[in-house]
């Protein structure tokens with residue numbers, strides 16, 4: 001079991017990792033893609049770094065963590081389950097057990113479709129590797145909203161799932177030729193107690209599962225029961241959420257959406273998590 005699982009490799013997550021290590025804890029940090037900061041042309045308001053590009057500042061942050069032997073693991077966390085006094089973190093199929101969790105996923109731009117939250121775990125899935133086998137010889141829709149959706153659809157087909165691929169983009173040459181392709185977007189997921197189908201442009205399509213493969217997962221879908229206000233995760237002064245042992249830091253907790261706030265919240269979360277581990 002690791003001490004602290006950190007979800008998100010932006011300033012908040014990296015600061016949490018550095019400070020967890022400084023307190024003698026072993027963190028692992030997971031992040032699925034480049035963060036927004038890399039897009040910033042010029043930053044003037046992070047102390048000690050006048051007139052620096054977001055890309056260069058991110059490189060400095062990463063170099064700092066690397067020099068402390070912390071590697072950001074490029075992967076998406078799809079689900080977190082409280083288990084006894086710890087947490088089972090599902091890293092796209094790999095289960096990592098952690099004493100504490102720090103959520104540092106940045107702003108969530110996820111717009112859920114009707115039926116998605118209600119049927120999550122009852123046919124709605126965010127992870128083909130985790131749930132694919134449940135739908136062998138059944139019909140599963142793969143909704144393309146990330147760079148790896150085609151690969152995941154091909155994987156599902158290869159294990160015996162009958163895949164329908166839904167995308168707004170033109171059909172990819174990489175998609176297996178025996179996968180049905182539908183151009184469009186999902187308006188609704190239907191079903192009473194489990195997925196029975198989807199609605200695309202007013203047409204109902206029968207299906208047993210829907211794999212929604214987005215780059216990010218909404219915090220509420222990641223972990224059940226998380227308290228949210230105005231789209232941001234609620235935290236106390238230790239950056240702990242309403243779920244004991246789960247912390248949040250950075251843009252995900254609210255304004256100001258700034259690097260210095262993200263870095264300091266990462267520090268507070270990691271230090272408090274470390275203290276609690278020491279007390280146990």
Ligand SMILES: Cc1cc2nc3c(=O)[nH]c(=O)nc-3n(C[C@H](O)[C@H](O)[C@H](O)COP(=O)(O)OP(=O)(O)OC[C@H]3O[C@@H](n4cnc5c(N)ncnc54)[C@H](O)[C@@H]3O)c2cc1C
Nearest residue numbers: 008010011012031032035040077105106250251257258259
């Ligand atoms: C164009 C631009 C200019 C900016 N300029 C400034 C500026 O001048 N000064 C300033 O202070 N701030 C600026 N900001 C804001 C700053 O970038 C953010 O406040 C800061 O990056 C927040 O850090 P964070 O760690 O909370 O989140 P982020 O930097 O957003 O990092 C979150 C990371 O988590 C990853 N992630 C999300 N979900 C998952 C998941 N399920 N599994 C694994 N990983 C996941 C994301 O891919 C991302 O890499 C700017 C932002 C932009 C876009």
